[in-house]
Amino acid sequence: MKRLTCEMCGSTDLIKQDGVFVCQTCGCKYSIEEAKKMMVEGTVDVSGSTVKVDNERKIENLRTLADRAKAEGDTETAAKYFEELLKEDPNNWEANFYTIYYAAHNIKITQIGSAANRVSNIIDTVYSLIKENLHTPDEQKAAGREVAYAVANFSSYLIPNATNNLGTTTESIDKAVDEWLVPICLMNIHVGDSLVKYFGDYEIAEKAYAVVANFTGMEITETGRQVMDLAKNRLIPIREEKAKKELEEKEAIAAATKRRTEEYWACHEEERKQLEAQMESLLENRKHLNSQVEALRKEMDNVPSIAVRDEKQKVMGDLKEQLKSLGFFKGKEKKSIQARIDELKHEMEQLTASIESEKAPLQQKISELMGEVRKLDEQVGTITIELTKER
Incomplete structure (x- = not known):
């Protein structure tokens, strides 16, 4: 007796829906032609009895599984599927980012700094891939912001764990600030720098820098102060330019209003x-x-x-x-x-x-x-x- 076997999860529970076969275990979809190639005789695993789905279909299925795990907050499963997706599609920005991002969630307290560093180190590569592989500026901007928001959420996850385990001695607190909080702050600065570098997104970059500039407690160590000053210096030109644009917009609106008024009264x-x-x-x-x-x-x-x-x-x-x-x-x-x-x-x-x-x-x-x-x-x-x- 013949049966279908899902190439993703090994399940034989596949049902035909809307012209395709859908795995009831993992949700992967197969066309009729693909299903024919996957038919297996009996219950014995015969070498060569299954045929791989074309790479495009496999990538689509892996992305579906990875996105589902991400939506459910299942970091371990998400990391697994994004890692598999990365092997099939090395230039996929999501796979490059989320493989590291979700793996970094599964850490011990002592690994907070190294986790932040791993995420920080992949950011430039990820933004470069977004720039190269997404077609429109809107798509690029949206993806860049998705990464920035994910890093902000990661910071919100790491910071309480770090601050709740600073210790009670001056030495332990200083060490925790430099080894845990500084890498978290540098991760946010790196996000801001990449947003500006690749997309000119000063709005979200400002928020990333502000997280560091307003991080009370960082100033207790020399390194912490230096990192805060770095963020503050990044903010200065952004806010000056922002204020300048706001003033120019107000002046432009006022000038346009005045011009319309003058034109009206010229006719009346x-x-x-x-x-x-x-x-x-x-x-x-x-x-x-x-x-x-x-x-x-x-x-x-x-x-x-x-x-x-x-x-x-x-x-x-x-x-x-x-x-x-x-x-x-x-x-x-x-x-x-x-x-x-x-x-x-x-x-x-x-x-x-x-x-x-x-x-x-x-x-x-x-x-x-x-x-x-x-x-x-x-x-x-x-x-x-x-x-x-x-x-």
Whole structure:
């Protein structure tokens, strides 16, 4: 009795679906012609009884298995299939990267630095392959960012393991920083450098450098400080260029808006003149109202009772000086002067009330005028918006 045997996993559980045979164990697909070549007689393994699928089909199946393991977070299986894919397709960027990347996940604490170094060492090769083998800039950029995001996730995986095992002595902490954290940081810097070198992707490169520049704790060793400074120096030109572009974009938008506005009013000259005439009239009225307000405020500062109160204040001050100069035996004179001071205090209290009474109608008038000024301001604002709004 004949049966089909999957060349990928050895399973005989293959079912025909949509014109192809699909392995129910690993998901590999075979055309009808390929299936015919894979037919095996009986249950005995006869040398030469199976025929290899063409390389293209095998590569496709390996990629399917590798991608499935990657999606499921099965790092060990993903590393295995990407390694097999690498043998079949040496120029495949995913196989080159993920073979090392997933293998680096299966490490011990003491291997953190070497794992980061292995990933770091493959980055330039991977980006070079992306540049050479992917056809469009969008595909290249997307693949470059996939690598960058994977390295960022790897850093997030390594850093807690490193920081939680720094030790308690100065010597052990310094050693862990230099042997574990420094390689992690250099891996991120290497990603940023390659993003810039191959794709000019400063946006994601900035994030990679920032991870290092803001890594609190790295500064406790000389090497750590040097690595942080390296990242900070990488950030300076990127952020300066970013700020420059943002300014240029704002200026370009403003210039375009101004140009459209000018073009609009060039075609609506009569409407513009009418609006400008209205504004000029409003501003003239506003100026006149403000001058009235200023005059009223000066008048408030000089209502008649203020001068009278100031004079009485001066007299009371003189009396207080006289009172202080009188000797112990001048009781009668002191009493007389104190009585006059008390009388002046009462008069001044009355004058204060008179001042408020005299100011009240002036303040009311000022409030009314300011209300009219606000209305004019609203009208001026409406016209200004109409004259300057984007067209």
